[in-house]
Amino acid sequence: MTDKLGFLIDMDGVIYKGSQLIPGADVFIDRLKREDHPFLFLTNNSQRTRRDVAMKLKRMGIDVGEEHIFTCAMATARFLSKQKPNGTAYVIGEGGLLQALHQNGYSIVDSDPDYVVVGEGRTVTAESLEAATRMILSGAKLVATNIDPNCPTAGGTRPGCGAVVAFLETATGKKAASVGKPSPVMMRAARKQLGLATSETVVIGDTMETDIFGGVQMGYQTVLALSGGTRFDDLVNYAFSPDSIIDSVADLASPEVNLREKFGLAAAGEDLMPAVNEWEEMRLATT
Structure with a gap:
């Protein structure tokens, strides 16, 4: 059983839905801080800076600093700085991505870039897509902060x-490299930032395709929260399973739940794959 335990936590669907805090999420995070469990919030949204994300959480009642935020923009910028230090990029994206690239030594240019980098944003225009297409066909490498096809907003779903x-892959015939969840690039970088071993890392998310699949690929323990976009009945559609299933992180907030014992046992090799059946039995017993 491992003594150290850390968490990589998705936000939308796990901590909040839209602008509403999920009940018990603040209590769970307070417990992690009180018991000295290292944790990071992972997001595939590259629009906001770390400070912006931390402020959003603070206004919802979760007091964390920038050091607790890990975005796909950060992962992308760090990845590019290792691939080609002090390179150049043409960016389709917003402030969070631009800041992360600048902080990692990249210059933003309008012609002859090393990379075309695509992030979240509402500033996509026909002109920017046309320019990006020409640059990729001229030799620039295409990099995506994530490949989420859409994202929820207060007004509904918009293209992601x-x-x-x-669009760019179809126009150019070139395949993008994606760095955000579920890419091992981001999942590994987040773990290393916390100084954790694989066996000490727990991923909590509400999306099978990103959070859970990313954790499964890395050998982390995975916890599916049914407070977001995934329903229990959806699990039959996937060839992989989470290690644990919870209604929400409120299930982990109580001191009666020994986190080190619950997740330390899995790290020591206990088979938790029947979690789906176990959760279904519990659900039926309470209905």
């Missing part, structure tokens, strides 16, 4: 980064 990337 993946939709823009699909």
